[in-house]
Amino acid sequence: MTQNAANSIKQVDTLIHARWVIPVNTNRDILEHHSLAIQGDSIIDILPTTDVDGRYQASQEHNLDRHALIPGFINAHGHAAMSLFRGLADDLPLMDWLNNHIWPAEGRWVSEEFVHDGTRLSIAEMIRCGTTTYSDNYFYPDASASAANNAGMRAQIVFPILDFPTTWGKDADDYIEKGLATHDKFRNHSLVRVGFGPHAPYTVSDEPLKKIATLAEQLDLPVQMHIHESADEINQAMEKDGRRPIQRLADIGFLSPRLQCVHMTQMNEADYQLIARNGCHVVHCPESNLKLASGFMPLDRMQQEGINVALGTDGCASNNDLDMLGEMRTAALLAKAVGHNATALSAHEALAAATINGARAMGIEDQVGSLENGKLADIAAFALDDIENYPLYNPVSQLVYTATRNQATHVWVNGRLLMDNRRLTTLDGPFLIENARQWQKKISERA
Numbered sequence: 001m002t003q004n005a006a007n008s009i010k011q012v013d014t015l016i017h018a019r020w021v022i023p024v025n026t027n028r029d030i031l032e033h034h035s036l037a038i039q040g041d042s043i044i045d046i047l048p049t050t051d052v053d054g055r056y057q058a059s060q061e062h063n064l065d066r067h068a069l070i071p072g073f074i075n076a077h078g079h080a081a082m083s084l085f086r087g088l089a090d091d092l093p094l095m096d097w098l099n100n101h102i103w104p105a106e107g108r109w110v111s112e113e114f115v116h117d118g119t120r121l122s123i124a125e126m127i128r129c130g131t132t133t134y135s136d137n138y139f140y141p142d143a144s145a146s147a148a149n150n151a152g153m154r155a156q157i158v159f160p161i162l163d164f165p166t167t168w169g170k171d172a173d174d175y176i177e178k179g180l181a182t183h184d185k186f187r188n189h190s191l192v193r194v195g196f197g198p199h200a201p202y203t204v205s206d207e208p209l210k211k212i213a214t215l216a217e218q219l220d221l222p223v224q225m226h227i228h229e230s231a232d233e234i235n236q237a238m239e240k241d242g243r244r245p246i247q248r249l250a251d252i253g254f255l256s257p258r259l260q261c262v263h264m265t266q267m268n269e270a271d272y273q274l275i276a277r278n279g280c281h282v283v284h285c286p287e288s289n290l291k292l293a294s295g296f297m298p299l300d301r302m303q304q305e306g307i308n309v310a311l312g313t314d315g316c317a318s319n320n321d322l323d324m325l326g327e328m329r330t331a332a333l334l335a336k337a338v339g340h341n342a343t344a345l346s347a348h349e350a351l352a353a354a355t356i357n358g359a360r361a362m363g364i365e366d367q368v369g370s371l372e373n374g375k376l377a378d379i380a381a382f383a384l385d386d387i388e389n390y391p392l393y394n395p396v397s398q399l400v401y402t403a404t405r406n407q408a409t410h411v412w413v414n415g416r417l418l419m420d421n422r423r424l425t426t427l428d429g430p431f432l433i434e435n436a437r438q439w440q441k442k443i444s445e446r447a
């Protein structure tokens with residue numbers, strides 16, 4: 001190599017060479033034998049692997065020649081600490097599950113320590129399935145935000161707001177005050193963004209909702225809420241004031257592009273128009289909706305209306321896992337069944353719902369959600385070379401319809417390697433298992 005050529009070789013932090021790179025862009029490209037060059041926290045180049053020599057060298061190099069690289073999953077709705085309640089109350093409808101099982105358990109157990117421990121357990125599970133960003137709606141948001149930061153994971157932390165007291169707060173004003181203190185603490189943080197998480201239309205009254213809408217606009221923050229989750233919710237609201245919850249929210253000026261509406265299984269014509277017209281996002285949690293028999297979110301109709309639909313697992317007490325591969329598959333199958341349409345939610349669309357649509361819903365689409373030059377290096381690699389993967393015509397089809405989460409091998413967030421060939425680098429798996437066992441022992445002794 002001549003001196004001039006050697007001088008033009010750029011030193012980068014990481015080079016990843018992959019069999020397939022799936023950027024999740026509008027062209028639906030699948031790049032074969034391509035490499036990603038990462039400098040600091042960002043992707044600075046995506047190029048054919050044959051062109052890397054002479055252009056880049058790196059301190060860390062990964063040859064993933066049987067793998068697909070995708071933008072890390074964005075799990076757009078969940079309650080991370082609830083992993084400690086996994087399997088505690090199964091096979092129940094939403095309101096019975098919540099009123100008679102989950103809320104009493106939360107009243108007894110939820111503390112800062114519980115949230116810290118449960119959140120770390122969930123982050124480990126999420127990394128192990130290729131997730132790089134998650135949204136969390138739970139008590140003690142300081143503890144969950146710190147857990148995300150310490151694990152190197154990206155998180156949208158929407159602090160809870162309810163009209164009634166819990167172990168963390170007294171009333172809506174108190175929740176808002178405490179949550180905004182967490183927002184102050186993590187302002188301009190590189191991984192954590194704090195927003196508002198009013199629980200649901202049936203647990204938060206008009207005055208706090210108006211206050212949240214005003215503050216969210218002033219502070220430029222996201223808002224996420226469970227809305228139209230079950231038929232009971234609609235029936236109760238109609239009996240109480242003759243309006244469907246989404247209409248009530250529209251009437252008080254709560255609907256906006258900042259709003260991420262979780263669930264939306266109960267829809268009529270007017271509901272679609274309200275959501276579409278106000279630019280609200282929908283977060284679809286198909287497995288939680290199925291397990292609690294809440295209803296079916298009409299995904300293909302949402303798409304026809306141009307509504308952005310992201311994907312979330314919901315908490316581990318109603319799913320009961322945090323597996324975004326499984327969630328994509330369920331979403332794709334369910335959309336076809338519910339829409340009586342086999343073309344509803346194609347494999348590529350399911351992957352988009354689990355990545356770029358989540359980023360769009362959270363207002364971070366310019367930073368993450370696809371593999372592009374200049375975006376943050378939030379990346380997941382999946383090994384696609386087992387018996388179960390052959391023949392392999394299309395890696396996107398494999399990811400959505402065939403692969404299982406133990407095929408996730410590597411995960412990077414902000415260019416930092418959080419899972420290296422299935423080894424967690426920032427969390428101690430055996431310790432987390434032992435810690436979860438201790439909680440199980442305590443909780444089952446007093447159940």
Ligand SMILES: CSC[C@H]1O[C@@H](n2cnc3c(O)ncnc32)[C@H](O)[C@@H]1O
Pocket residue numbers: 079098102103106137138139160161197198199200226229288314315318
């Ligand atoms: C506002 S903090 C979170 C609060 O929500 C409860 N929760 C968990 N999953 C659901 C769901 O599917 N619908 C309604 N509420 C849910 C959780 O237990 C916390 O109390």
Ligand SMILES: [Zn+2]
Pocket residue numbers: 077078079226262314315
């Ligand atoms: Zn939820």
